[in-house]
Amino acid sequence: MGSHKAGQARGGSRRGAAGAPPAGRRGHGRLRLVLAVPVALLVLAAAGLGWVYFQLNGDIRTFDDGGISGERPAASAKGQNVLVIGSDSRAGDNVQYGHGSGDIGRSDTAFLMHVHADHKHATAVSLPRDTLVDVPPCKLPNGDWTRTQHNVMFNSAFSVGDTAQGNPACTQNTVEKLTGLRVDHTVVVDFAGFAKMTRAVGGVQVCVPKDIYEGDLNPNRHARGERLFTKGVQQVSGQKALDYVRIRHGIGDGSDIGRIQRQQAFIGALMKKVKQQGLNPTTLLPLAKAATSSLTVDPGLGSADKLISFAMSMKSVDLHNTKFVTLPWRYEGARVAIVRPQADALFAALRADRTVDGKDAGGKQEPDRPAPPRPSAAPPPGAGVAVAVYNGTTTEGLAARAADSLKAGGYRVTGTATAATQDFVHTVIEYGPGDRTHADTLARRFPGALLRPAHAAGLTVILGSTYAQASTDAASTDTAPTDDAPATVPSEVAQKARSADADICSGLSYG
Structure with a gap:
């Protein structure tokens, strides 16, 4: 699975739509689990069991x-982003798990883990499966x-392409378009x-x-059935663990949002368990x-040594x-709609490498030094x-x-003009050869902007709907946006954040 055909980047997006053709790479998985894999390999190698290393190396599958x-989105030194996708395909070994039928890969769970540049903090954003989004152009199995x-x-x-293994690349394209964050790695975990x-x-x-x-796990049974879980704290694994993280009906309001909260608690408990077991x-x-x-x-991440380096x-x-x-999010009928500008502010904070509590996690700080003298009349x-x-929007x-x-x-x-299409979400800044530094400076005036190289010299700004919304908000409060204002996670999001070490019975949605 390795033919890498880079698609041709559209030259002049000012003449085209916001989402376009090919080129790529991909993903990683559950933080502590993947960390445990390379650590295990190191320990075993030290013990002289090199054959185990090669056996594990041969087991790793890539897409x-x-x-x-x-x-x-442009690559950034401000942390790494790992997309984790839970697939509920019933193909292959998965046929013995879950409830339902079919061999088309579907995404039952997904979250984007931002590992901050200081390598001490991480923020995982769960993406509800029913969220209404724009899915950009994606590659089909036949190459179209x-x-x-x-x-x-x-x-x-x-599910684009209707294959058993699913389409991780399409999900990654969608997440990058939604968040403005470049996904460095993607991992798919099946039943x-x-x-x-x-x-x-x-x-x-x-x-x-x-x-x-x-009957709570599968409402189509139309019967109560056998008891799967007894009330209280308990330890689960295998099928029972899968049932717990997938159960939706019968607990709380029966929503996917409530299930997400329980999944977050489960992943935190799993990370804690791996850490407690020690490295042996x-x-x-x-x-x-x-x-x-x-x-x-x-x-x-397609080899043991790559996993080691990353983890x-x-x-x-x-x-x-x-x-x-x-x-x-908010409900829109039976679906979930994204709440803006809160979502845009959340992703802007992650792009700026801000933690949930507002800290700058941009890595090791230089020792205190006297500030250099500033010129009295520095040019803007x-x-x-x-x-x-x-203007890439419909806002006049x-x-x-x-x-x-x-x-x-x-x-x-x-000059100013209307772009050929008015469906841009994120503002796009195109820069010609030698103009990257100017583009970086210009991007500070447009939080969340995506940078895109172009063949022609000079700078071009194509405004997106997020800029239109920010301008409206600023006008309504009689305050102008400032370039130096630090991006922060919205308070309503931060207040509901869950730590991986939180009590397993706290903060869950029980209705």
């Missing part, structure tokens, strides 16, 4: 990264590319893999609010074997500093820099307002 879009799909369920991206890994760690503690029966071959070898034979990862970079991430949040950052401005007069702001900052606006 073709040729379906990653060529129009991606789909057209952008508007206002469809998030989990439909994984069988999840069950194997929970058994390998000897089970995970969960908290159950009431007795749960088969007896406990880590079964987990390493289960993980490498069950996960599907992008080629960037060891995260060995200092602390359980208390690992926070779980959910994409800001944009002094003399030429910029063309295009947006380009003119942005142009006035840029002129006030010293930029030389060469």
